[in-house]
Structures are given as C-alpha cells and as structure tokens.
Amino acid sequence: MSDTLYDEIQREIAKYPDRRSAILPALRHAQEHYGWLSPEALEAVADGLDLSPARCLSVASFYDMFFLQPVGDHVVEVCTNLSCAMIGADKLLKEFERELDVKAPGTSADGTITLRCVECLGGCGWGPVVSVDEEYEEHFKIEDVAPLLERLRSTSRPSESHA
Numbered sequence: 307m308s309d310t311l312y313d314e315i316q317r318e319i320a321k322y323p324d325r326r327s328a329i330l331p332a333l334r335h336a337q338e339h340y341g342w343l344s345p346e347a348l349e350a351v352a353d354g355l356d357l358s359p360a361r362c363l364s365v366a367s368f369y370d371m372f373f374l375q376p377v378g379d380h381v382v383e384v385c386t387n388l389s390c391a392m393i394g395a396d397k398l399l400k401e402f403e404r405e406l407d408v409k410a411p412g413t414s415a416d417g418t419i420t421l422r423c424v425e426c427l428g429g430c431g432w433g434p435v436v437s438v439d440e441e442y443e444e445h446f447k448i449e450d451v452a453p454l455l456e457r458l459r460s461t462s463r464p465s466e467s468h469a
C-alpha cells in the first residue's frame with residue numbers, strides 16, 4: 307500500500323469510533339489511487355481496516371459508485387431506473403452502445419470511455435439522467451450523445467497509455 311493511501315485511510319478511521327465504519331471512504335480513496343477496486347486495492351483497504359478482502363468486496367459490490375472492473379479514462383453511466391426508463395433511458399443507452407460499439411457494462415476498444423447502467427441517481431424529476439465522470443447531466447437527449455462522446459474523446463489520454 308502506498309504511504310499516501312495508507313495515511314488517507316488512517317485519517318478516515320480517526321473520524322469514527324469503530325474503524326470498520328470507515329469502509330466507504332476507504333474504498334473511495336483506494337479507487338482513486340488504483341483507478342478501480344482491483345484485488346490489490348481491496349487488499350489495501352482490508353489491511354487498513356482490519357477486515358478481510360472478501361468483506362470489503364461484499365460492501366463495494368453493493369454500490370454503483372465502485373468499479374469492480376477496470377474502467378477507461380471517462381465513465382458514462384446511464385440511469386435506467388423506472389423514472390428515466392419511462393422517458394427514454396433505454397433508447398439513450400442503445401445510442402451510447404451504438405456510438406461506442408460496446409455493450410454496457412463495457413469499455414470502448416480504444417480504452418477511453420466506459421459505459422455502464424446504474425440505478426436511480428436521485429434526479430428522477432430531471433431525467434433521463436446521465437452521469438459523466440460523476441457530474442450529472444439532466445434531461446439528456448439522444449442528440450446529446452455524439453457531441454458528449456466527441457468531447458470526452460478529445461480529453462482522453464493517448465491510447466498507448468492504456469496498458
């Protein structure tokens with residue numbers, strides 16, 4: 307575990323009477339460090355909290371915000387829950403899949419954009435909601451898909467860095 311991640315986890319633990327209560331922020335820090343919750347990242351969290359990696363994985367797997375597989379430079383998440391589904395989320399998702407030539411959950415062949423479906427993002431009155439690198443875009447329309455992907459591709463790392 308890097309010193310920085312270890313220190314961050316220890317600072318989170320200090321905020322709670324029980325060190326295990328710091329599991330969500332600890333997972334968050336580990337994901338920021340590793341890019342996703344790899345076995346190594348889960349091991350780091352487990353070591354810091356004195357839990358098993360399996361316990362950390364079981365908690366992480368409950369939340370959409372944690373990535374249990376590697377992701378691209380950008381993460382696009384389409385809410386497909388009821389309110390968004392009723393106003394076109396499925397069509398939006400299909401358009402993203404067509405443009406990226408990938409089935410959600412998955413990452414474009416050039417490694418730049420990961421597409422995922424997520425449960426309700428809490429913006430039901432402003433749907434369909436699409437999360438782009440954790441920033442919510444509301445009332446998202448099919449014609450917004452291509453310009454968004456173009457913008458994201460222009461701010462991605464060169465493909466050779468996706469080793």
Ligand code: FES
Pocket residue numbers: 385386387388389390391425426427428429430431433434435
């Ligand atoms: S159902 Fe999509 S934000 Fe709630």
